[in-house]
Amino acid sequence: MDFNFNEEQQMVYDSTKKFFEKETSGTLLRELMEDDKGYSPEVWKKMAELGWMGLLFKEEYGGFEGSFLDFALILEGMGKSAMPSPFLSTVILTGLIIQDNGSEELKKEYLPKIAEGECISTLAFLGRKGLYSKSELELEAKQVNGGYRISGAASFVPYAHVADNILCAAKTTDSEGVTLFILDGKAAGIETINLHSISGKGVDCLVNFKDVQATPAQIVGEAGKGWEYIEAQWPKVAVALSCECVGGMDRVMEMTLNHVNERIQFGKPLSALQVVQHMCVDMAMKLETSRHTAHYAAWQVNEGLDCTKEAAIAKSWCGEAFKVVTKIGHQLTGGIGFSEEFDLFLYTRNAKKLELLFGDGSFQRAIVADNIGL
Amino acid sequence: MDFNFNEEQQMVYDSTKKFFEKETSGTLLRELMEDDKGYSPEVWKKMAELGWMGLLFKEEYGGFEGSFLDFALILEGMGKSAMPSPFLSTVILTGLIIQDNGSEELKKEYLPKIAEGECISTLAFLGRKGLYSKSELELEAKQVNGGYRISGAASFVPYAHVADNILCAAKTTDSEGVTLFILDGKAAGIETINLHSISGKGVDCLVNFKDVQATPAQIVGEAGKGWEYIEAQWPKVAVALSCECVGGMDRVMEMTLNHVNERIQFGKPLSALQVVQHMCVDMAMKLETSRHTAHYAAWQVNEGLDCTKEAAIAKSWCGEAFKVVTKIGHQLTGGIGFSEEFDLFLYTRNAKKLELLFGDGSFQRAIVADNIGL
């Protein structure tokens, strides 16, 4: 058992860190929060150049067949930088779903484009209540003349407004199941409306579908099996989000420790107070336990083991931990930390979002309960 | 609004306190925990002489028509002393149920005896899983020749083994409802088995009923309405238990503060450490908020207001608070507090029991949820 990075992992970690230190600035992050696009095309391009988009794809589709552990470390770096982008929605929620389930034609069409950073894509699979449940899906695909017409609404679709493609999950009238269609982001009948969420003005969208046409060739995998395809990616998404949380916590911890060591009140640094010390220890415990938990689940993914339980543990633990860490951070940085000039609020917002994305604590704990036979 | 005691209340509070200071000793409490009877007949007699048993009864039945607030203060004193007795099961769970619902004959038969301390009684209404739910009742009364035969088991019946009477809740075969029968504690067919619970060896019993005979005259109130009669007492019981918790917390707080002020480590009293101070503040907050919450609910009972919600709030809050307070007490008193020579463990055990009696936190919160329209 080795909890430390090997040389390659250390390199990935360090270079990711360096990349984001170079590319991220407080100004850019604040701009992106107000920006309509919600991400930086320049940074996106550079990420593609580093090979991140294709890391998990097979070589034949323009990928590198890289390790999921490396992927996880990149996500950790992303979380630490707080840089928003359509990375997960493109690479996992579209790319991996197509790679794992799509026809040869679809793989050849989409994966190389994604790997090169030429295609932003996203997955539309939630209803307007944002509940992660098949029964709450609001899209319906009707069979018409050998093709399909998709209608209804999907919400909380990340980056739909800038997406070249939208993978959409629709109930099909001819079967019980859910079918995935890969659509052109600008197809006739698709209307995207930007939602202003806690993480910014250009991230999530409400997408209205009005008789959007699709052919059987646009179906990913088998009709009626779409929800299972999405669920199969769940552990990977949960682990990726957990790693983002770890990175975020790491940064919040750094800024908080720095503050309590520098800030003088009552004639000594805040860090001399026992209560402050213990609050910092609580943060450190959240961070260290989260790190191991996320890495362990990432390793399980990488080994190809069934890690439904471990991923749910990681997501529930890291998601809630990140939020708690931002709260302690605020309590210790006081008015300074509560001002927009200090970076903490960027993480406060991300933490709250990450807590809920792909299932909050109680959602994940229900998975754990299932997995221990309750 | 006046949160302070008036003169009479102050007198009740002080004299109760004095009574228990005189009658309670660590030795006695430790003996009672091992004792088969589980209570002290001497103390019981003195409590009766003070008029506590009949406090809530009407004058015509030997009572004093006293205030429920005074009753609550007595319970607070009892909780502070940690003195066990069949007080609640006799006075509320039998006495008040009879007074509120029984026939004139039953009232005249039982209430004066209870008021004089001549009758210990209890209520058998839980199944062996100890769940507070009508559906879990395990006693059945069959109609036979104009009378009834009661069979089955009831568990967690306090003081059944020393009870002169047992009020038992049985499903009647001829109706959907539950009927209450007042039985002789030594009636043929009743077998009591002492359970060894966290609060001692002589408190709770499993009671087996084998064809125990009862006449219609032994029915309290209307047949089929027994469960409603029990539920009607729920707020009073919940408030009484809440007050016991407040008294218990008060004592734990005293012993803990005393310890941290006296105990020298690292060259100064523990109480000089900021973390210790804050833990004491957390205790104090639990105590103060519990006190107001319990008193407020007791006042509502006394005013005859519907206080289902307030009683549930008090019980959920005080029950969990008392437990937390004992935990902080242990953490601050260390090895000394963990030894049997120190009194804390008496309260630790009571707190855990009181948390669960008549519904734990989540049980009470479900009542609150109902009451706010969820």
Added chain:
Amino acid sequence: MDFKFTEEQVQFREEVKEFVTTEKEKGIFPFGNNCWMHLSSMEFSKEVAKNGLIGIAWPKEHGGRGMGYVDRVIMLEEMFRAGAPVAYHFMADRQVAPGIIHFGSDFLKKEFLPKIRNAEVCFCLLFSEPDAGSDLANCRTTAVEEGDYYIVNGQKVWTSNGHIADYGWALVKTNLDPAVSRYNAFSEMVIDMKSPGVTVRPLINSAGAHSFNEVYFDNVKVPKEYLVGTKDNGFRQIMTNLDFERAGIERLMQNSLTLDSLKDYVKTNDKGGKPLSQDPLIRDSIAKLEIEFEVGKLFIYYVASLLDKGKIPSYEAAMGKTFCTLYEAKLADVATTLMGLPGLLMPGSPEAPCNGMACEDYLWSPSYTLQGGVVEVLKNIVAQRGLKLGRKKK
């Protein structure tokens, strides 16, 4: 023990309720969360004044109604339940006027009490400084006597409503001798925010709102009659004042609309055909909030009842504020989580339930346990003043 409100109080509550309902229905005033810090409307405050609801707890000889602190809590409970925009007069009513009544000269009383009473002036508090957050004794803003004036120099920060206030209520250093204790070095004074040399710079908080400010003083001339109470006695005066500040129901109820909107959300939205309000985990979580809210409210009334008895609730107020702000810090967190992704939509966003109130409240929530005394400092006060801990033994 008697928790009954008097008939007058029941009546008074109805009066306030009616007033608030009427004003809210007009639809012209900005009702909402954080109303005492953030929602300022001189027009609304003038309506409040007209209805005799400013200065109700001041003595009658000072233009008040001579009512009690419990009465004041009753009034505020109804105001906050609706989210009434009281920020324009709130600080002046709660803190400045009692300070003037307690310590101020006849001049100050005549000058300011009627104006406050009639909602003609807005006050801000000028306490915190960049190096003096929890540690007020570290204040460096100086006021030096020069003829009939004090010359004030320095900087204040986290000044709520500094940008709309006509006057500030300031803690300044008037004895510069470093050997002198904090108890003999500071004074309180009123500062006209329109004086030459006062610069107000907006601070955007991490909720994206402008409610704080930095305030700079560059040789600001303050007439000597604006000094409050005794020179160099300001620290003692302010400590008393803080106890009043901490005793209020604003620490519990400034976000009560969030709890309402959460309850409403779970009742009107369903999952798999069943209302969310039937989900046992959701029910349990909301009941926890409800319970803490009721427990906190009772505590606030307790502190008010102490004040009505003429007691100074020094540690009780600190305990109450600790309890209530910890509840407040939790409320929006639970609300957003239970509402799920829609709970993370901001005001103005399409699809945002209750116009993003829960999300906005979450972004504000880190401030609740900081303002007017950081929770950890308040716990020190409770431990040391209330429980008498930490005094040297042996």
Added chain:
Amino acid sequence: MDFKFTEEQVQFREEVKEFVTTEKEKGIFPFGNNCWMHLSSMEFSKEVAKNGLIGIAWPKEHGGRGMGYVDRVIMLEEMFRAGAPVAYHFMADRQVAPGIIHFGSDFLKKEFLPKIRNAEVCFCLLFSEPDAGSDLANCRTTAVEEGDYYIVNGQKVWTSNGHIADYGWALVKTNLDPAVSRYNAFSEMVIDMKSPGVTVRPLINSAGAHSFNEVYFDNVKVPKEYLVGTKDNGFRQIMTNLDFERAGIERLMQNSLTLDSLKDYVKTNDKGGKPLSQDPLIRDSIAKLEIEFEVGKLFIYYVASLLDKGKIPSYEAAMGKTFCTLYEAKLADVATTLMGLPGLLMPGSPEAPCNGMACEDYLWSPSYTLQGGVVEVLKNIVAQRGLKLGRKKK
């Protein structure tokens, strides 16, 4: 990062599992909770020894198997999962032998390592004193040189298994000069518990059990060769030792049977015809426990992996113990609450589910966050050694 156990480790775990299962099935040894403190069986320990499971992490030249700390955790995980009664040899294996190997003379090694290895002696730890709980530097038991002996006087307390131990591992004051620092005043020594002048007095704990003792020393003669390491260097030695003490999985798993019995209870009991395990609140609570358990276990393996790399996990061990004992303190509380009134029945009571294990565990649970370092002291260590906080600035 590679979380894979080696093939040898997988094999070794199977070996241990088989051993434990076989021994448990015999039905003659007292398997249960708190097994490393409370369940002592020389006979069982001899079986452990026969199977080569004592001293597995000691170097081969000292009679060990030269295996790693991760291996040791694997072994203990399987032992604790079953509640194996390891108390007789546990302290000696974990702490005394490594101490002797690290600091002890050849004489001590020859004298004790084989006996420990073969489960022929039981050791207790003699650290705490009435006035020296968290503050070990306050120890007052003295050892004064006299010819070939030390003469020991004083009192120890909270001595687990003091009543069954053959030897004690003691911290004693050997330099009585009050001017000398704690780092130069104490020594470690082995004391024969059967020596004249040693009195062991039982202490009943608040769970009603006799597991602690007071130990009195009245002019006890201890041969000089029983001194461990360097005279007056004991404080340093013991600090290193404590890190090892804190690193173990015993802090997480001594009550793992309680979690099992809880799961079993909710699966086999129903309410209104539905198993309790379908109740969303119960599911959520148990999943929380499961998650904390898994998170803690991973942390324990992390600390062991550091030890295997030759690192001293000073603050990591303190962090691990803090996390794990906080979980332990919670486990029985949740278990008893979820089981309801039956969860409050004691061992031996009629109707007690799983023979009252949850209730008994609850009564023990206050001790977990105290033993071997109070949580608050451990947090100080993490803050100061790990996060380097509280060092004077400016």
